[in-house]
């Protein structure tokens with residue numbers, strides 16, 4: 153999967169986030185992507201305004217591009233990237249990989265767009 157596709161998929165998830173403040177911009181980006189444009193640079197520009205969302209986006213892109221490559225992705229700097237991992241909402245259904253970034257501490261839980269259940273905060277081990 154190329155980076156643009158991974159970014160588009162991440163935006164399609166993010167657009168379901170009830171707290172996301174970029175709804176209109178994201179819809180515009182998705183329309184441009186539908187028209188065949190590469191929107192990855194603009195999308196990352198927009199989302200870089202928010203540290204945690206930028207991190208989450210980076211993780212989405214890494215996990216989709218490496219999943220396609222079929223290799224076991226190992227974080228290049230395990231403990232450092234662990235500390236810097238984004239704050240996330242995850243779907244409580246086993247095997248579901250949908251995640252969304254926390255945009256505001258204390259925000260309402262978003263809903264998994266596949267299972268239609270409220271998502272839960274990911275608690276890091278250790």
Ligand SMILES: [Zn+2]
Nearest residue numbers: 243248264267
């Ligand atoms: Zn789910």
